Amino acid sequence: MANVLLEMKNITKTFPGVKALDNVNFQVEEGEIHALVGENGAGKSTLMNVLSGIYPYGTYEGDIVYNGEVCHFNVIKDSESKGIVIIHQELALIPYMSIAENMFLGNERGSKYKIDWNETNELAAKYLKMVGLKENPQTLIKDIGVGKQQLVEIAKALAKNAKLLILDEPTASLNEEDTKALLDLLLKFKSEGMTSILISHKLNEVSYVADKVTVLRDGSTIETLDKNKDDLSESRIIKGMVGREIEDRFPKRESNIGDIKMEVKNWTVYHPLYTEKKVVDDVSINVRRGEIVGISGLMGAGRTELAMSLFGKSYGTNISGELILDGKPVHLHNAQQAIKHKLAYVTEDRKGNGLILSNPIKINTTIANLEGVSNRGVIDKDREYGVAVEYKEKLNTKCPTVEQNVGNLSGGNQQKVLLAKWMFADPDVLILDEPTRGIDVGAKYEIYCIMNQLVAEGKSVIMISSEMPEILGMCDRIYVMNEGKIVAELDGKEATQEKIMSHIVRTA
Amino acid sequence: MEKTQARRGDTITFVKKYAMIIVLILVVIFFTTMTQGSILAPMNISSLISQNAYVFVLATGMLLCILTGGNIDLSVGSVVCFVGAVGAVLMMNHHWNMYAAIAVMFAIGIAIGAFQAFWIAYVRIPPFITTLAGMLAFRGLSNVVLDGLTVSIKEQETFVKLFGGGANCYVPAIFYIGGANGLCLLVTLVAAALFLFSQIRQRLIRSSKGYETEKPFAFWFKSLAITAVLTAFGVALSFHKGIPTVLIWVVAVVLVYHYITSNTTIGRAFYAVGGNEKATKLSGINTNKVYFLAYTNMGFLAALAGMITIARLTSAQPTYGQNYEMDAIGSCFIGGASAYGGIGTVPGIIIGAVLMGVINLGMSLMGVDQNMQKVVKGGVLLAAVIFDVVSKRGGKLLAKD
Numbered sequence: 008m009a010n011v012l013l014e015m016k017n018i019t020k021t022f023p024g025v026k027a028l029d030n031v032n033f034q035v036e037e038g039e040i041h042a043l044v045g046e047n048g049a050g051k052s053t054l055m056n057v058l059s060g061i062y063p064y065g066t067y068e069g070d071i072v073y074n075g076e077v078c079h080f081n082v083i084k085d086s087e088s089k090g091i092v093i094i095h096q097e098l099a100l101i102p103y104m105s106i107a108e109n110m111f112l113g114n115e116r117g118s119k120y121k122i123d124w125n126e127t128n129e130l131a132a133k134y135l136k137m138v139g140l141k142e143n144p145q146t147l148i149k150d151i152g153v154g155k156q157q158l159v160e161i162a163k164a165l166a167k168n169a170k171l172l173i174l175d176e177p178t179a180s181l182n183e184e185d186t187k188a189l190l191d192l193l194l195k196f197k198s199e200g201m202t203s204i205l206i207s208h209k210l211n212e213v214s215y216v217a218d219k220v221t222v223l224r225d226g227s228t229i230e231t232l233d234k235n236k237d238d239l240s241e242s243r244i245i246k247g248m249v250g251r252e253i254e255d256r257f258p259k260r261e262s263n264i265g266d267i268k269m270e271v272k273n274w275t276v277y278h279p280l281y282t283e284k285k286v287v288d289d290v291s292i293n294v295r296r297g298e299i300v301g302i303s304g305l306m307g308a309g310r311t312e313l314a315m316s317l318f319g320k321s322y323g324t325n326i327s328g329e330l331i332l333d334g335k336p337v338h339l340h341n342a343q344q345a346i347k348h349k350l351a352y353v354t355e356d357r358k359g360n361g362l363i364l365s366n367p368i369k370i371n372t373t374i375a376n377l378e379g380v381s382n383r384g385v386i387d388k389d390r391e392y393g394v395a396v397e398y399k400e401k402l403n404t405k406c407p408t409v410e411q412n413v414g415n416l417s418g419g420n421q422q423k424v425l426l427a428k429w430m431f432a433d434p435d436v437l438i439l440d441e442p443t444r445g446i447d448v449g450a451k452y453e454i455y456c457i458m459n460q461l462v463a464e465g466k467s468v469i470m471i472s473s474e475m476p477e478i479l480g481m482c483d484r485i486y487v488m489n490e491g492k493i494v495a496e497l498d499g500k501e502a503t504q505e506k507i508m509s510h511i512v513r514t515a
Numbered sequence: 516m517e518k519t520q521a522r523r524g525d526t527i528t529f530v531k532k533y534a535m536i537i538v539l540i541l542v543v544i545f546f547t548t549m550t551q552g553s554i555l556a557p558m559n560i561s562s563l564i565s566q567n568a569y570v571f572v573l574a575t576g577m578l579l580c581i582l583t584g585g586n587i588d589l590s591v592g593s594v595v596c597f598v599g600a601v602g603a604v605l606m607m608n609h610h611w612n613m614y615a616a617i618a619v620m621f622a623i624g625i626a627i628g629a630f631q632a633f634w635i636a637y638v639r640i641p642p643f644i645t646t647l648a649g650m651l652a653f654r655g656l657s658n659v660v661l662d663g664l665t666v667s668i669k670e671q672e673t674f675v676k677l678f679g680g681g682a683n684c685y686v687p688a689i690f691y692i693g694g695a696n697g698l699c700l701l702v703t704l705v706a707a708a709l710f711l712f713s714q715i716r717q718r719l720i721r722s723s724k725g726y727e728t729e730k731p732f733a734f735w736f737k738s739l740a741i742t743a744v745l746t747a748f749g750v751a752l753s754f755h756k757g758i759p760t761v762l763i764w765v766v767a768v769v770l771v772y773h774y775i776t777s778n779t780t781i782g783r784a785f786y787a788v789g790g791n792e793k794a795t796k797l798s799g800i801n802t803n804k805v806y807f808l809a810y811t812n813m814g815f816l817a818a819l820a821g822m823i824t825i826a827r828l829t830s831a832q833p834t835y836g837q838n839y840e841m842d843a844i845g846s847c848f849i850g851g852a853s854a855y856g857g858i859g860t861v862p863g864i865i866i867g868a869v870l871m872g873v874i875n876l877g878m879s880l881m882g883v884d885q886n887m888q889k890v891v892k893g894g895v896l897l898a899a900v901i902f903d904v905v906s907k908r909g910g911k912l913l914a915k916d
Contacts, residue, residue: 354797365853385778
């Protein structure tokens with residue numbers, strides 16, 4: 008039996024209000040490729056952040072044993088000096104620096120006062136060769152493709168003397184060819200004795216390279232499958248990932264579905280910066296009055312991009328396709344026009360795109376419908392206050408007064424203020440993007456109740472969510488989206504997590 | 516234990532909210548002692564206004580720019596000079612009618628503002644760079660227009676009286692009460708009464724609708740204190756020639772912009788953009804237009820400040836307006852505007868401007884060297900912004916690593 012290189016014992020990590028990791032045990036043997044899988048929010052990234060020292064020793068419970076010794080990592084440098092190197096999903100390269108400069112950033116060759124550029128470039132060339140790149144080390148990062156950038160990241164890790172390589176969704180932005188090259192590179196490293204941890208949603212890749220698979224679910228380790236003993240097929244892994252019972256966490260609702268309210272035909276959107284990249288690909292969906300339609304899929308499937316591009320082209324370039332409201336085609340060029348046509352987009356990123364944290368609840372409540380509280384451009388502050396109080400009570404937002412700054416509220420209450428803002432704009436179609444992300448169970452239930460109330464009033468709701476139980480529990484109809492395409496349309500009653508997951512991984 | 520903590524929290528909020536007023540009071544007390552009370556002499560209070568009128572006007576415009584995200588306009592000093600230069604040359608060398616010249620000056624200010632605003636708002640050239648270019652260009656153009664010379668406008672008496680803060684630019688007294696300017700006293704009393712009345716009315720409306728109101732003590736203390744200061748200020752003026760004409764312009768600008776920023780939807784948009792531009796855009800507000808308005812308006816107010824400047828100095832020179840942008844920016848930050856945007860009020864920056872003015876005047880009266888005055892002003896500005904940033908971080912001095 009091979010040596011155990013890394014053992015994480017009974018790791019528990021709590022964030023305010025949430026237990027992100029609950030007694031997780033995770034063991035990696037020397038020279039293997041160990042895959043870590045689980046749904047969004049299962050705790051994979053948190054576990055790796057604990058390992059690499061991003062969450063320093065003392066902020067979690069449990070032990071990390073690496074190479075036979077108990078480790079206390081306080082910063083990333085500590086874990087890197089032991090040879091544990093993590094490559095994050097978002098590439099951390101600086102576009103206007105050369106490959107060599109990026110590779111040795113923070114790890115410069117030469118002395119403190121004089122960088123040895125010859126050594127830098129020479130070493131860079133050597134590591135580039137190891138990952139199969141023939142680029143000149145002095146090429147700027149911006150001039151090479153994403154696939155090659157990912158390989159540069161790996162070369163950078165090798166330059167740090169990596170013994171344990173952690174790759175977080177390394178193939179998320181790669182095409183098939185680059186993906187294959189990267190996976191083969193991992194296999195080659197393995198034959199040379201390197202140990203890797205691979206985090207991936209793409210189970211076919213996992214089946215292809217992994218020796219072992221550990222499944223995380225809701226912050227706990229569910230099982231570890233071994234290639235030599237167990238079946239590592241996709242369906243077997245899926246079962247581990249989603250195998251939870253749906254409890255009675257969703258309020259009951261009588262569906263009362265009317266005619267088609269909004270229809271989208273052949274909607275295609277390109278990335279705003281990489282203009283040749285299709286983010287939303289020929290999507291056709293519709294939603295009826297009084298209906299909750301779910302869009303399920305993994306992060307990066309293009310759901311948010313679809314929603315924002317529908318909402319007055321707030322995302323993307325070169326948008327084509329038809330948007331039909333009440334049977335009439337409309338052209339919305341900005342958020343203002345979208346709101347006029349009674350559309351609302353409740354963002355997934357409430358702090359970045361949704362709320363003005365430094366402003367009070369009342370100002371955030373009325374910002375999308377200032378006409379509703381003003382006469383000829385002059386705000387009636389008493390009316391505004393009254394509106395804010397009305398919605399605070401309607402949504403049961405917990406706050407001392409509506410003069411309170413939104414930044415001081417809990418996530419659940421912030422979400423309610425965000426909902427209040429869009430409800431006050433009086434839309435007919437609400438697109439809710441991850442409406443329950445990062446909030447506790449009680450607040451989730453309240454948000455589900457609000458959704459039911461909205462459709463009972465005859466409004467249409469599109470819910471984007473990565474949490475499958477919530478999609479299954481709330482939606483009349485479910486679209487499954489992957490890599491910019493709608494890959495399935497399921498009836499809410501017949502859908503199961505396995506069905507949805509299998510549609511996603513089949514196309515991944 | 517909990518109670519004392521709560522009280523401590525209240526104290527911190529109170530100090531944070533009224534910090535600059537407290538500092539202003541302390542500074543006034545300090546200079547009163549150091550100058551044996553002469554800083555409070557009617558003549559000095561009157562000259563405080565005349566000297567700083569341009570700061571009040573420019574700071575108000577600068578506030579709108581800063582609100583959009585800590586963006587500043589470096590070109591205002593040069594624009595002030597350029598507009599003044601064009602006006603002086605039109606009136607003196609080309610013998611234009613005064614009102615036509617005023618119209619042209621406003622038009623030039625707005626056009627310059629709109630030109631810079633276009634690049635900032637729609638092409639998204641960083642404001643710092645755009646207005647740095649404007650600062651250089653309009654300083655140069657001022658020199659060209661004036662041919663490097665001073666153009667005196669002493670003969671344009673109506674113009675000087677209309678915008679001026681100089682020797683004889685006061686609203687005529689009409690009647691006297693004792694030794695005091697009767698009109699000025701009357702205006703003061705009416706203004707103070709109107710202020711107090713509107714405060715009380717607002718409070719009654721709010722409480723009748725069951726909305727939250729300030730605690731009675733805080734309300735009466737605040738309202739009566741402001742009324743008292745207003746009255747004392749007006750009475751002081753009435754003992755020195757009365758109301759400087761330039762004060763009318765300043766009061767008009769302050770009232771109008773205070774109303775816009777606090778009561779209108781467009782005013783709300785400035786705060787929203789600075790607070791979170793992406794969220795504002797998704798809320799259906801045209802954020803480009805907000806930037807455009809901020810910088811166009813800055814050009815408009817710079818034109819007004821240009822008129823005030825040449826009227827006070829009764830001439831136009833290529834060096835006028837130097838560092839005016841810094842006075843305006845400094846007043847905003849001292850007056851509580853956030854360097855990141857989204858926070859700041861017109862009354863706040865007026866207090867900032869008054870504080871700077873008082874420090875200037877006090878030091879001049881004490882005979883402090885001009886250069887040391889700059890050192891002190893720099894120190895005050897840094898201290899004010901440190902205070903702002905640190906208090907927002909909850910009192911921790913150093914940022915987290």
